[in-house]
Amino acid sequence: MRKTTLAAAAGLTAILFSGTAMAGKDLDTIKARGNLICGVGQGTAGFMMADSQGKWVGLDVDVCRAVSAALFGDSEKVKYVPLSSQQRFTALQSGEVDMLSNNTTQTLTRDTALGLDFTAITYYDGQGFLVPKKLNVKSAKELNGATVCVAPGTTTELNLADYFRANKMTFKPVVIEKVDEVRAAFFSGRCDVYTNDSSSLYATRAANPPPPLKPEDFIVLPEIISKEPLAPAVRHGDNQFADIVRWSQYAMLEAEEYGITSKNVDEMLKSENPTIKRILGVTPGMGKALGVDEKWVYNIVKQVGNYGESFDRNVGSGSVLKIDRGLNKLWTKGGLQYAPPIR
Amino acid sequence: MAVGSLGSSTTRTKVAPWNDPVIRGWVFQIVVVGLVGLLAWFLVSNTIENLQRQKIASGFSYLHREAGFEIGDTMIAYSPASTYARAIFVGMLNTLKVAVIGIFLSTILGTMIGVGRLSPNWLLAKICECYVEMFRNVPLLLWLFLIYKLISEAFPGPRQAINVLNSFFLSNRGLYAPVPLADPTYHWMGIAFLIGVVATVFVKRWAKKRQDATGQPFPTIKTGIGLIVGLPVIVWLLGGAPHHMSWPHLKGFNFDGGIVIQPEFTALLIGLVLYTSAFVAEIVRSGILALHKGQSEAASALGLSRGQVMRLVLLPQAMRLIIPPMTSQYLNITKNSSLAIAIGYPDLVAAVNVTINQTGQAIENILIIMAAYLSVSLSISAFMNWYNKRIALRER
Numbered sequence: 001m002r003k004t005t006l007a008a009a010a011g012l013t014a015i016l017f018s019g020t021a022m023a024g025k026d027l028d029t030i031k032a033r034g035n036l037i038c039g040v041g042q043g044t045a046g047f048m049m050a051d052s053q054g055k056w057v058g059l060d061v062d063v064c065r066a067v068s069a070a071l072f073g074d075s076e077k078v079k080y081v082p083l084s085s086q087q088r089f090t091a092l093q094s095g096e097v098d099m100l101s102n103n104t105t106q107t108l109t110r111d112t113a114l115g116l117d118f119t120a121i122t123y124y125d126g127q128g129f130l131v132p133k134k135l136n137v138k139s140a141k142e143l144n145g146a147t148v149c150v151a152p153g154t155t156t157e158l159n160l161a162d163y164f165r166a167n168k169m170t171f172k173p174v175v176i177e178k179v180d181e182v183r184a185a186f187f188s189g190r191c192d193v194y195t196n197d198s199s200s201l202y203a204t205r206a207a208n209p210p211p212p213l214k215p216e217d218f219i220v221l222p223e224i225i226s227k228e229p230l231a232p233a234v235r236h237g238d239n240q241f242a243d244i245v246r247w248s249q250y251a252m253l254e255a256e257e258y259g260i261t262s263k264n265v266d267e268m269l270k271s272e273n274p275t276i277k278r279i280l281g282v283t284p285g286m287g288k289a290l291g292v293d294e295k296w297v298y299n300i301v302k303q304v305g306n307y308g309e310s311f312d313r314n315v316g317s318g319s320v321l322k323i324d325r326g327l328n329k330l331w332t333k334g335g336l337q338y339a340p341p342i343r
Numbered sequence: 344m345a346v347g348s349l350g351s352s353t354t355r356t357k358v359a360p361w362n363d364p365v366i367r368g369w370v371f372q373i374v375v376v377g378l379v380g381l382l383a384w385f386l387v388s389n390t391i392e393n394l395q396r397q398k399i400a401s402g403f404s405y406l407h408r409e410a411g412f413e414i415g416d417t418m419i420a421y422s423p424a425s426t427y428a429r430a431i432f433v434g435m436l437n438t439l440k441v442a443v444i445g446i447f448l449s450t451i452l453g454t455m456i457g458v459g460r461l462s463p464n465w466l467l468a469k470i471c472e473c474y475v476e477m478f479r480n481v482p483l484l485l486w487l488f489l490i491y492k493l494i495s496e497a498f499p500g501p502r503q504a505i506n507v508l509n510s511f512f513l514s515n516r517g518l519y520a521p522v523p524l525a526d527p528t529y530h531w532m533g534i535a536f537l538i539g540v541v542a543t544v545f546v547k548r549w550a551k552k553r554q555d556a557t558g559q560p561f562p563t564i565k566t567g568i569g570l571i572v573g574l575p576v577i578v579w580l581l582g583g584a585p586h587h588m589s590w591p592h593l594k595g596f597n598f599d600g601g602i603v604i605q606p607e608f609t610a611l612l613i614g615l616v617l618y619t620s621a622f623v624a625e626i627v628r629s630g631i632l633a634l635h636k637g638q639s640e641a642a643s644a645l646g647l648s649r650g651q652v653m654r655l656v657l658l659p660q661a662m663r664l665i666i667p668p669m670t671s672q673y674l675n676i677t678k679n680s681s682l683a684i685a686i687g688y689p690d691l692v693a694a695v696n697v698t699i700n701q702t703g704q705a706i707e708n709i710l711i712i713m714a715a716y717l718s719v720s721l722s723i724s725a726f727m728n729w730y731n732k733r734i735a736l737r738e739r
Contacts, residue, residue: 085700086696086697086699086700089700089703090699090705093397093399093703093705109701109702109703110703112398112400113399113400113702113703113704114399114400114703115394115397115398115399115703135596143596144595145594145595145596145597145599146595146596146597147516147596147597152693152696152697152700153696153697153699153700153701154700157412157413157697158411158412158423158701160413161411161412161413161423162411162423164413165422165423165424171413172413172415172597173412173413173414173415174415174607174687175415175687175689175693175697176684176685176686176687177684177685177687177693177696178685181685181686181687182687184492185495185687188492188495188496188515189495189500189515190495190515190516190606192596192597235397236396236397236398236399237396237397
């Protein structure tokens with residue numbers, strides 16, 4: 001019975017999936033195509049957003065650029081495809097994009113039933129609440145009966161329902177597909193609260209209030225109601241490509257840990273430290289094992305920067321968001337960002 | 344064919360099988376069917392293989408799992424602890440709600456505007472023309488965005504809500520209105536209402552028969568209103584006239600009690616009705632204009648007023664021309680309601696989309712959504728075809 005229904009289902013939407021079967025391995029396809037197709041979000045300041053010249057910038061965008069630098073020696077060989085939270089998984093499953101780097105939370109279901117493979121965690125996040133100051137709310141526990149704006153098809157939407165259930169409170173959701181429209185509904189007063197990963201809340205607060213509203217008119221409540229490990233994802237089935245994405249991320253972390261930056265990377269080539277020599281490909285072997293050029297880390301750091309540089313430039317002290325590194329500090333500084341050794 | 348059969352009876356042995364048109368016909372048809380079958384088999388097996396290779400879950404068992412997400416506007420009891428199946432059903436009911444009310448309102452508004460365009464009053468005709476051109480020439484999605492923005496930006500927050508008689512509150516959270524508290528009498532009133540409707544149908548039939556036989560008119564409309572309104576009122580009085588109401592009042596962030604019509608629903612309904620009635624108006628106008636001018640002239644000559652000419656002579660005949668294209672508009676309203684997702688009304692598409700995202704099972708969910716729209720649309724078509732047959736010209 002299940003077989004027949006599946007067969008019927010398959011027939012109707014088979015065209016969706018026919019591409020991947022004929023395409024063969026993902027990595028070969030990407031190399032043959034000559035560029036990486038990266039699924040990003042629709043625009044969250046600091047994480048993925050097209051700037052005034054139409055160039056995509058952000059912490060998540062830097063992951064795509066790093067992978068491109070490792071694969072092609074050029075961080076700009078990326079085609080960005082903005083996806084809504086609802087489109088993203090189907091787009092990846094069907095082969096429309098090679099990888100997702102769009103603030104997707106790693107969960108068990110997504111890792112298994114959805115057929116995805118998450119690589120390394122880009123950003124340790126947690127879900128919070130953004131409220132207008134004039135509501136005079138000091139804690140999420142005071143939100144009983146509130147109307148909450150939320151993007152559909154996210155872990156955020158599920159955590160929200162869980163949190164209110166656990167605290168015996170009720171709420172009314174306003175669920176709109178486009179993130180811009182969700183924010184607009186919040187700023188127009190349709191909702192009392194906007195909920196998302198707290199990084200996105202800071203981004204929204206900094207970049208999106210329509211005049212005459214100011215960022216200071218809003219506060220992020222202290223409660224963090226969930227764990228949101230944000231990680232890029234690839235499809236099941238091509239482990240080598242997954243490895244390249246994962247180790248491109250680790251390379252950025254290792255570079256930061258060993259003090260290699262985009263500014264000093266050329267001098268670092270002359271370093272006597274065996275670890276640094278291995279990382280930068282002066283002592284060959286690592287690139288070959290991964291199946292990329294030996295100078296892959298050099299290219300990543302030179303063109304994209306190390307993790308700390310990327311963080312500061314996009315969301316940290318060097319950006320408008322000014323997000324504290326918090327959990328995203330290196331493990332040597334008391335944070336959770338920890339890369340396995342490149343050896 | 345005739346030549347072939349003639350040939351086969353006389354010169355049967357002369358034609359080689361690859362030249363025989365009958366055999367050729369069969370061969371070509373078998374080849375075509377075979378190719379189509381092969382293509383279908385390829386698509387199906389390819390998908391199954393891909394799903395298995397990527398280890399993506401399949402099957403419909405997820406429908407019985409807990410949905411976990413909240414829905415903002417529900418007609419039946421629903422909580423995040425309900426199943427996916429129920430969440431999709433809630434979405435389905437929301438789609439039906441907006442479609443049914445939309446069809447009803449756009450028929451009325453569209454007919455009024457269509458008739459208005461034919462009015463000898465220049466101003467009225469021009470206003471109706473402007474309406475039609477304005478609404479049918481701009482995409483519905485833009486109207487929806489505009490109306491939703493107007494509602495959410497123009498109305499104040501709940502604490503500054505526009506207060507009408509201390510019982511109706513209009514804010515960007517929607518319109519809150521008082522609603523009677525549940526009482527067993529209301530069930531009986533519902534039954535009385537149905538009895539009233541059925542009785543009115545019988546009275547109308549009887550009155551028509553009597554008028555056909557004797558020419559004496561009967562005040563059917565007044566009797567009907569009396570039955571449909573009067574019976575429930577009598578039941579209400581017999582039931583002890585329950586009058587306890589749930590009044591909306593400000594509590595915390597929002598109003599509590601009463602019923603609410605949410606801005607998303609309102610925006611979608613207004614958008615659908617304004618847009619579709621422009622098309623309905625044109626259908627009505629074309630139906631009326633298609634009638635011979637002699638019809639209205641003859642009716643006027645009989646001394647009927649303009650309203651009577653329209654109501655008794657023109658519209659009943661125009662109906663036969665109006666119904667078939669009207670069916671398409673009704674189907675359009677139902678399908679266009681799926682634009683709800685753009686402004687956050689939790690319709691069928693919204694519920695299914697969230698389900699797709701949480702379960703990752705796009706194929707199964709798309710099948711559900713297609714089956715749902717197909718069955719609604721086929722039901723509407725079937726009803727309209729039945730109605731069309733009923734009012735069709737009967738030749739005697």
